[in-house]
Amino acid sequence: MTSWDIDGGLAADFDGSLSGLGTELGTSSYNMSEALLALPVFKQENLENGFQYILGSATSPAVKMNEETLTYLNQGQSYEIKLKKLGDLSELQGKCLRSIVKVLFHDRRLQFMEKEQIDSWKMMRPGERILDIDIPLSYGVINVSLDPVRLNQLEFIWDPTKETGIYVRVHCISTEFTAKKHGGEKGVPFRIQVETYTDNDESKLLHAASCQIKVFKPKGADRKHKTDREKMERRSEAEKEKFQPSYECTVLTEVPKEQIIQASSTPQSKTQSLTSSFAELNCTTSPTRSISPTHQTASPQVAAASAANNPLPFNQGNKPEPVDSLSGALSSDAQASDVAQWLHYHRFSSYVRVFQNFSGADLLRLDRDDLIQICGLADGIRLDNALQARTIRPRLTIYICQEPESIYHAVYMDNLTLEEFKVKLSSLFGIHTQQIGDIYMQGPSQIHILLTDEVMQNTRDQARFVVEGMKDESGDKYRILLKSVVDH
DSSP: OOOOOSSSBOOTTHHHHTTTSSSOOSSTTOBHHHHHHHSTTOOHHHHHSSEEEEESSOBOSOOBTTSOOEEEEETTOOEEEEEEEOSOOGGGTTOOEEEEEEEEESSHHHHTBHHHHHHHHHHHSTTOOSEEEOTTTOBSEEEEEOOSSOTTEEEEEEOTTSOEEEEEEEOOOGGGGOSSOSSSOOOOOEEEEEEEEESSSSOOEEEEEEEEEEEESTTHHHHHHHHHHHHHHHSOHHHHTTBOOOOSSEEOEEOOHHHHHHHHHSOHHHHBOOSSOGGGGGOOOOOOOOOOGGGOOOOHHHHHHHTTTOSSOTTSSOOOOOOOGGGSOOOTTOOHHHHHHHHHHTTOGGGTTTTTTOOHHHHHHSOHHHHHHHHOHHHHHHHHHHHTTOOOOOSEEEEEESSTTSOOEEEEESSOOHHHHHHHHHHHHTSOGGGEEEEEEEOGGGOEEEOOHHHHHTSOTTOEEEEEEEEOTTSSSEEEEEEEOOOO
8 A cells, every 4th residue: 555645646546535525636736635625624724733644544434424433444454544744844854753653442431441441352362462553564653662561552753854654453343342242232433543742851742633443353344334335325315415425534633632631640540440350341230229217217206205105115215227328328528438338339349440539529520421421321320320319219108106196207118028117117116126026907897917028018008007016925026016097
C-alpha cells in the first residue's frame, strides 16, 4: 500500500468513492486536502495550525448523519496512520515530536475496567500485544518504543517537516471483551487515539485525536463492509439520506487536550476498576430484599400507657435485635471505607475497586445514566435503585394496636412467612425473636387459630388487629393473640 500525498493529486480510483463531497473530482487539480475540507469531521480552522492524522481504512456506510464515524479493521492486518503537522513549520525546523498511539475502550463502563480487561486478555494470549507496529512498512519514524506493560500503546519520534506514516496492527478483536460469550453477540467498539507531545523534558501535550473502530477476525471487516453496503442498497432514497457516505479513509477527530490531561492525572486506582475476573462480569442476579424495621418503630408514649394492662413488654427497656445499618440508604457523609462495606452488603462486590476512592457524596452525585455506563444496564439500574433507597411495595400490610381506639402501627410483609412476622413484632415490641412463642389469630366464634405460613398468606390486606400477649408456663416466651377489628 502506497502512502497518501495530502497535498498531491488523488489517484484515479478515488474519483468515484469520494463523490458527493461537493468538490469536482474530475479535474487534475483535485487533492486530498480539498477532500478533507469537505469531510464533516474536519473543519477549516483545524487545517490552519494543527495536526492531521488519517487512518487508511474506509468508514462504514451504515452510520447516521451527525453520529461519529465507525471504521472496521481486520485483526493483525497492517493499517497506515499518516501524521502531518499543518500550518507554519518554521519553528519546528530541526525539532522532533513524540507521538503515542493507543487502542482504548469506547464504552465508558469498559474504560473503568481497562486494567483488568487487559490483564485478562494477557492471560488468554500470553506473549502477544494488543497493538504493535509494522516497522518495515512505516516511514519517517526515527525511534519506536513498545512498552512491555502497556500492551495497548506504542510510542515513536518523528520529524514534522518530513512525510511520516506508521503502519499499526491491532491483535485483539471486539468480541473478546464482550461480557457474555454465547455466540452471535455484538463486539465492543474501540478507539484509536493519537497524542502528540514535544520531544523535550517538558513533554507538553500539543494535540490529540481519535476515531471509533471495531476489530474483526481476518476478512471479517471486509464481510461487514459488504453487508453494510448491501443493507444500504436495499433502503429507499429517503432513508439513505439519513446516513453518511462511506469515505475511503478515516480522519481522526480532535480530542480536547484538557480531557487527555485530566485522564492522565487521575489515579490509576480510580480509573482501573474491578477486582473480579472477566467471567464475573456476567453477574446479573437480582438483589435480595432485606427486612427493615423503619416503618415499625413503636411510640414510647403508647407503649408506656399500655404496659400496666398488658403482660407483653412494649419497649420497656429490652433492646431489640441489632439491625444492620448497611441495609438502609447510603449516607452522603459516608467515607470511602463505608462505601466499600455498603457495596459489599448490597452485592456490588465486583464494583468495589471501581468506586474505592468515592465517598458517599461522590457516589450519590452519579445519575442513572452514569451508573448504567459504568456498571452495565442490569447492575446500573440495580445500583441506582439501591442508592435512591426506592422502597418495594409490600405484598401485605396489616395494622396492629395494643387496645381498641389506640394508635395503630403498620406492619409491612414481603415474604408472608411466620418467621418474618415474628421479626417485625420483635422490632415493634422491643424484644428478641426467641422470646416470641406461638402466635394465634382469633377466628369465627372466638376460636384461636394457630398462625402458620399458610394462614399469613391468606390474611386479608389492610386487616386490623388488637394484640394481646402473655407469658407461657415456662415464663421464657410470650404467646400472642391477634384479635380482628371489624368495621361496624
